[in-house]
Amino acid sequence: MINTPLAAFTAGLVTSIHCSGMCGPLTCAFFAAKPGSPREIQISGGIYHLSRLVAYATIGGILGASGHSAAKALFAGAPGRLLPWAFVVLFLMIAFRLDRFVPVIRTFTAVFHRLKFNTMPRFRMSAVLGLATPFLPCGPLYAVFAVALFAGSFLNGAILMASFAFGTMPLYWLLQSQYFRLQHRFSPGSLQWVRQGLALVSALLLVARAISSQGEHLSKVTCIFCR
Numbered sequence: 001m002i003n004t005p006l007a008a009f010t011a012g013l014v015t016s017i018h019c020s021g022m023c024g025p026l027t028c029a030f031f032a033a034k035p036g037s038p039r040e041i042q043i044s045g046g047i048y049h050l051s052r053l054v055a056y057a058t059i060g061g062i063l064g065a066s067g068h069s070a071a072k073a074l075f076a077g078a079p080g081r082l083l084p085w086a087f088v089v090l091f092l093m094i095a096f097r098l099d100r101f102v103p104v105i106r107t108f109t110a111v112f113h114r115l116k117f118n119t120m121p122r123f124r125m126s127a128v129l130g131l132a133t134p135f136l137p138c139g140p141l142y143a144v145f146a147v148a149l150f151a152g153s154f155l156n157g158a159i160l161m162a163s164f165a166f167g168t169m170p171l172y173w174l175l176q177s178q179y180f181r182l183q184h185r186f187s188p189g190s191l192q193w194v195r196q197g198l199a200l201v202s203a204l205l206l207v208a209r210a211i212s213s214q215g216e217h218l219s220k221v222t223c224i225f226c227r
Contacts, residue, residue: 004087004151007084007202008160010202011144011202012144013170014195014202015195040122048126049165049169049172051129051130052130054130056161057159057161057165059145059148061155063148064149067149088206091202091203094140095200102139103139112132115129148161
């Protein structure tokens with residue numbers, strides 16, 4: 001069986017590269033721009049990631065339950081068996097930059113800016129920013145949310161999106177604490193190539209694993225009939 005939480009973690013790692021070149025000025029820079037000690041910046045980063053994890057897991061659970069209910073009503077089955085292939089499609093979309101064509105809800109942008117993060121105390125800003133991050137009009141993020149529809153249940157959807165959130169944390173945290181120091185060292189173009197390469201490799205590995213798993217299943221079935 002394909003480890004879909006691991007695939008979700010990898011998707012988070014790949015997608016987080018997008019933040020450094022596209023969403024960084026909107027989210028990551030808040031932490032470096034607001035006055036505070038290095039310790040306060042680290043604590044606020046932890047609050048941000050915890051609240052973002054809760055938000056992602058909640059939305060993932062809702063999507064997983066919704067997808068399961070819709071599949072039972074329309075197809076008399078569960079969508080979970082399609083989940084690995086949904087990840088393959090996601091990684092291929094990222095590898096060939098098709099995720100930028102995913103429709104986004106622009107209304108969320110206005111709501112996001114009305115929150116006025118700069119007027120909030122640092123720790124409250126971190127919590128609100130984390131809870132609001134899933135509502136950014138981001139094509140790659142919407143694509144991952146679509147994958148969560150195939151999770152098969154509320155719990156699986158929550159685990160999937162929590163794994164995705166954990167995958168985004170290493171680079172996010174680094175950017176939030178070292179944003180202005182790192183933004184001049186890595187160009188958006190070089191990061192984009194890394195992102196596309198990782199996505200393509202991930203897609204190929206998932207396909208290879210899926211074919212291998214199918215071959216193992218067919219071998220077991222053949223052995224049963226041979227007895």
